[in-house]
Amino acid sequence: MHGRRKLGLDYTPLFRFLISKVGTRWDDVFSEAVARLDRPDPIFWLVARQPHERRRYVLIGESSFYNGLYVDEAGTLQQVDPLVGPSSLVPLCRCCTHTFNGTPFTRPFAGSGMPLDPDAEAQVEATVNR
Numbered sequence: 316m317h318g319r320r321k322l323g324l325d326y327t328p329l330f331r332f333l334i335s336k337v338g339t340r341w342d343d344v345f346s347e348a349v350a351r352l353d354r355p356d357p358i359f360w361l362v363a364r365q366p367h368e369r370r371r372y373v374l375i376g377e378s379s380f381y382n383g384l385y386v387d388e389a390g391t392l393q394q395v396d397p398l399v400g401p402s403s404l405v406p407l408c409r410c411c412t413h414t415f416n417g418t419p420f421t422r423p424f425a426g427s428g429m430p431l432d433p434d435a436e437a438q439v440e441a442t443v444n445r
């Protein structure tokens with residue numbers, strides 16, 4: 316059983332907004348996002364500030380996953396891995412509804428101790444060798 320730890324604020328609308336803006340100018344996205352927030356920090360839970368912070372996906376709270384984002388050299392907001400999505404990951408437990416960008420995972424719970432991201436090792440390998 317996992318307790319449902321409530322965050323002080325629900326940033327789901329922010330995360331959905333950021334993901335909807337992939338492919339657009341980061342300066343505009345940031346200005347619009349920060350104007351709606353009491354603090355800018357949650358923006359950078361998804362958007363990597365440094366190359367080493369880039370993640371294929373980010374876990375928010377117990378079981379809400381989102382695409383990891385970054386800003387490319389041209390100043391455009393990009394997904395770290397455009398292929399990762401609701402059908403990529405395996406739920407970590409039976410008791411929580413796991414979602415990716417708000418959409419429930421399509422893979423079923425496969426037992427405790429099973430990897431969250433079965434494709435990850437192959438992907439990491441591919442990234443390193445690129």
Ligand SMILES: [Zn+2]
Nearest residue numbers: 317408410411
């Ligand atoms: Zn659970």
